Amino acid sequence: MNVLVINAGSSSLKYQLINVETQDVLAKGICERVGSHEAFHKHGIDENEVVHDTPMPDHNAAMALVLEALTTGSTKAIDSLDEIDAIGHRVVQGGKYFDRSVLIDDDVIAKIDELAELAPLHNKAALMGIEACKQQMPGKPMVAVFDTSFFQSIPPKAYMYPLPYELYEKHAIRKYGAHGTSHRYISERAAAFMDEPLEDLKLITCHLGNGCSISAIDHGVAVDTSMGLTPLDGLMMGTRCGAVDPAIVPFIMEKENLTTAEVNDLMNKKSGLLGISGISNDLRSVRQASEEGDERAQLAYDMYSNSVKKYIGQYIAVMGGVDAIVLTAGVGENCDKMRRMIFAGLQPLGIKIDLEKNKLRGHEREISTDDSTVRIVVIPTNEEYMIARDTYQLVKEDGMGL
Numbered sequence: 001m002n003v004l005v006i007n008a009g010s011s012s013l014k015y016q017l018i019n020v021e022t023q024d025v026l027a028k029g030i031c032e033r034v035g036s037h038e039a040f041h042k043h044g045i046d047e048n049e050v051v052h053d054t055p056m057p058d059h060n061a062a063m064a065l066v067l068e069a070l071t072t073g074s075t076k077a078i079d080s081l082d083e084i085d086a087i088g089h090r091v092v093q094g095g096k097y098f099d100r101s102v103l104i105d106d107d108v109i110a111k112i113d114e115l116a117e118l119a120p121l122h123n124k125a126a127l128m129g130i131e132a133c134k135q136q137m138p139g140k141p142m143v144a145v146f147d148t149s150f151f152q153s154i155p156p157k158a159y160m161y162p163l164p165y166e167l168y169e170k171h172a173i174r175k176y177g178a179h180g181t182s183h184r185y186i187s188e189r190a191a192a193f194m195d196e197p198l199e200d201l202k203l204i205t206c207h208l209g210n211g212c213s214i215s216a217i218d219h220g221v222a223v224d225t226s227m228g229l230t231p232l233d234g235l236m237m238g239t240r241c242g243a244v245d246p247a248i249v250p251f252i253m254e255k256e257n258l259t260t261a262e263v264n265d266l267m268n269k270k271s272g273l274l275g276i277s278g279i280s281n282d283l284r285s286v287r288q289a290s291e292e293g294d295e296r297a298q299l300a301y302d303m304y305s306n307s308v309k310k311y312i313g314q315y316i317a318v319m320g321g322v323d324a325i326v327l328t329a330g331v332g333e334n335c336d337k338m339r340r341m342i343f344a345g346l347q348p349l350g351i352k353i354d355l356e357k358n359k360l361r362g363h364e365r366e367i368s369t370d371d372s373t374v375r376i377v378v379i380p381t382n383e384e385y386m387i388a389r390d391t392y393q394l395v396k397e398d399g400m401g402l
């Protein structure tokens with residue numbers, strides 16, 4: 001049973017063809033700079049990757065190229081499009097409408113469009129991906145998997161902002177969260193790895209990549225998360241500032257004479273690790289510079305780890321304890337130094353990292369000491385598989401040919 005997973009950005013189209021039963025990735029790739037003269041298409045897995053500079057005026061043209069690569073020539077993974085059973089689309093904003101993944105119909109498309117007000121670039125891009133699939137593969141069942149739906153269980157005391165209530169009523173301003181598919185996946189996998197029912201566990205899940213978010217998951221139910229109305233809130237990230245004193249925004253707009261678009265750009269693209277270190281948003285470069293004595297790189301490291309540490313404390317308080325802390329994504333999975341710094345000094349809370357286990361690489365693994373009352377586990381995330389699995393289940397339940 002093969003599901004084509006599509007993650008459409010405003011100028012990109014990422015895809016994976018996944019056999020849901022075996023979890024094998026049959027093919028994957030990305031079309032980048034769609035709509036520009038510099039468009040290119042990368043297709044293949046690891047050393048078999050091929051890159052072509054190819055004109056792609058829009059997402060529809062990109063999708064046509066993807067389907068051609070999947071079915072013809074040296075890149076071929078399947079004989080014909082009939083071997084694609086269904087399509088799963090990543091959609092960033094599901095707002096209040098979607099607390100789970102859904103089969104796509106006209107009403108779902110209209111709601112994704114309506115919600116574009118909250119995530120203009122992302123939801124419009126997802127719609128372009130959906131439209132391209134409709135044109136290239138008419139009648140193929142499609143499912144929307146939302147980044148926000150896992151967090152619809154968060155209670156009002158955590159999702160409301162202490163602003164005038166009318167703003168919530170008029171503009172739906174509240175916390176929605178993001179990275180929900182990743183948090184859902186790693187919470188399920190962590191419970192399986194620990195051989196405990198998810199419904200018995202209090203988990204803090206940390207997605208630490210270029211984008212960063214952290215969630216409190218109480219007995220399988222998300223009760224809080226660090227990203228807010230948009231993915232700018234919460235932890236310090238690669239280029240995003242995360243939570244700052246909101247009064248800073250009008251202050252810098254006035255002092256630096258910035259427009260709303262410029263201040264938005266500054267907080268989303270020029271802040272975080274990049275803004276503090278002045279070197280890079282890539283933690284590997286920041287790490288190297290800090291080890292060579294660069295003080296701002298070290299400060300960036302210290303701030304990033306401190307930002308995660310503070311949220312861990314908050315979420316222990318929110319849930320009245322924690323059984324396990326789960327780490328994932330580029331930094332969470334790979335950076336032993338950052339993990340060591342995050343957990344340094346948390347022994348009084350029963351959280352003890354094993355410094356030897358922390359250095360080991362591998363797949364799903366535990367890095368806490370045997371006497372740590374809170375377990376620390378590293379789980380590589382797999383959002384694409386989760387999208388494929390949701391798609392498969394919904395299409396099967398609906399009896400649409402699987």
Ligand code: AMP
Binds near residue numbers: 208211281285329335
């Ligand atoms: P992601 O968004 O999940 O792809 O994560 C990207 C982030 O992970 C970047 O900041 C990378 O520098 C970081 N990263 C990946 N591998 C390592 C590593 N071995 N050590 C430190 N950071 C890493």
